Amino acid sequence: MTKQKVISIEDRIPKLKQIRKKKANRRLLLLLSVFFTLILLVVYLQSPLSKVAEIHVKGNKLMTKQEIIEQSGLEIGVNIWTVGKGKAEEVLLKDDRIKGASITAGFPNDLMVAVVEQNEIAYAARKGGLYPVLQNGKILSEPVSGAPLQLPILYDFKEGKALDLFAEAAETLPSEVFNTISEVYYEPKKNDSLHIKAFMTDGFEVSATLSTFAEKMVYYPSISTQLNPDVKGVIDLEVGSYFKAYDPAQQQETSEEAEEEAETP
Incomplete structure (x- = not known):
């Protein structure tokens, strides 16, 4: 049989005391840390820093x-x-x-x-000045002060479906197309409650319905560039697309050619 080393109780007591002392010291250190942390927290909460x-x-x-x-x-x-x-x-x-x-x-x-x-997309013309129109279809109650941005001016628009559709068009149309819109008049008809008339920066007029305005105005650059810039008139985008000159004499000369060129694919 192998001999086992026997450790007497007298030899173990000092080690047990040392272990207990270390544990007690750790507990005391932990309690002191918590105590001083609480003190610091109370001081911090009472100080201007909080x-x-x-x-x-x-x-x-x-x-x-x-x-x-x-x-x-x-x-x-x-x-x-x-x-x-x-x-x-x-x-x-x-x-x-x-x-x-x-x-x-x-x-x-x-x-x-x-x-x-919210982005400003246009100005609503009312008595007292121009009122910013936001991308969510809301009209601010205070008129614009100072020089307005280069944004379309809307006439006879109120908050509601028509303005919401115009706001959607402002968000979806390419900026190079939307920036050519100068003024927009809301002119509902019996057969089209969303009819508008828009005047463009290049001198043409657009007759359209807001239900398809964003969809059809995408083609405006290709339509307008095919028209004679000296012959101004109305580009009708309500059903299909065609051009009608303001001057009947000019219209007779250009109608057939313009109607063919202005049609979208």
Whole structure:
């Protein structure tokens, strides 16, 4: 039989005491760490470092920084961790001018409000001036101040289906086509409640229906370039496409050729 080494209890006691002492020290160190962490947390929460010191805003053009801050409900001096960023984002998204909003905390105690605004696609002509029309089909209540952008001016449009369809066309049409639209008049007919008359920057007039406006206006450049630039008239896109000159004499000379060339595929 092999001999087993026998360790006496007297030899084991010092080692057990040492192990217990190390465990006790670790527990004490852990308790002290938790205690001082809590103390630091309480001090931090009571200090100015936990309060919102400044609110930054970016991405705004239609709205001022102050408008966005006031609308969000954010305030300087409140606790940065209980400021309610999610609720403030929801409030901002209720504004017709805003289609995206995010609020983040920055170091050490600033807030950053980033907004994505609706694009302006046109101006609605009303008494008192020109009112911005947004890509979501909303018309702002305040007229444009300063020099307006090079956007189409809309007459007799109200918020609703007709304006929504025009807004869709503004989003889908190539910019080189949409930018040639100067003025648009909403002129509903008995057989077409969505009829419009558009005046182009090259001097031609377009008669169309908003239900197919975006689809057919894609072909406008190829149609207009085949017409005599000195003979102005109406390009009718309601059913098919044909050209009618303002001057009947010119119309008789050019009608057959223009009607053939202006037809879309």
